[in-house]
Amino acid sequence: MITDLKEIESSALNLSKKEKARLADKLLQSIHGKIDPEIEQAWIDEVQKRKESLKSGEASLHSASDVLSEARKRL
Secondary structure, three states: OOOOHHHHHHHHHOOOHHHHHHHHHHHHHHHHOOOOHHHHHHHHHHHHHHHHHHHHOOOOOOOHHHHHHHHHHHO
């Protein structure tokens, strides 16, 4: 059994992206508890809605530096 943190980190970094995501999910669940399925579905729906508004041209992306610069001007 791997018990040394450096060994665990090294092994984790050699996983595929899919395996890393699964491990990250498991670790976060061990810290924060299980995610409420209704809340998770609400986030999935929101992400889908935002993707569609980008595809349709209803929304657009802006860099953080542009957004912060505009906010500073307005303040």
